[in-house]
Amino acid sequence: MRTKGILIVMVSIIVTIFAAVPGYGFDKSKLNQLLKTKKCEKCDLSKADLHGAELSGAKLAAAKLAGANMAAADLSGANLQGADMSGADLTLVNLGGANLSRAKLGKARMTGAYLTGAIWTDGKKCRTGSVGMCRKK
Numbered sequence: 001m002r003t004k005g006i007l008i009v010m011v012s013i014i015v016t017i018f019a020a021v022p023g024y025g026f027d028k029s030k031l032n033q034l035l036k037t038k039k040c041e042k043c044d045l046s047k048a049d050l051h052g053a054e055l056s057g058a059k060l061a062a063a064k065l066a067g068a069n070m071a072a073a074d075l076s077g078a079n080l081q082g083a084d085m086s087g088a089d090l091t092l093v094n095l096g097g098a099n100l101s102r103a104k105l106g107k108a109r110m111t112g113a114y115l116t117g118a119i120w121t122d123g124k125k126c127r128t129g130s131v132g133m134c135r136k137k
Contacts, residue, residue, distance in 0.1 A: 034058065048073040056099075058083040066091035066109070076114075 031048050034040035038058040045060075046067045051074045061084050065073035072092040079099045086106040090113045097117040105121060115130035126134035
């Protein structure tokens, strides 16, 4: 009985410690690389905060920005004009208000991506309720 109680306390302590440590789905050096060079192809940027980032012309082909349970990257308000995101995983990514004009999105996975207010690849604005695909005004 006593061993079981000690085990429960130890597991509780471990869970508490790991819950308090912020988790990043990405390597911070990859995020810094992207912000400095605008190149991060095939890299993991899930959970990255790129809100309002200047990423026009960025090379993000096959990058993983997706997440589950609010763990996706935040690209809301980002300037992704002319960016290459072909084959990127954008599942659940917040792209609200982002500029995607002339961006390359061929074979990009966008399931659940939030697109309200985004400027789509053709320059037209996505209307309210655009999730997973741009519904134009």
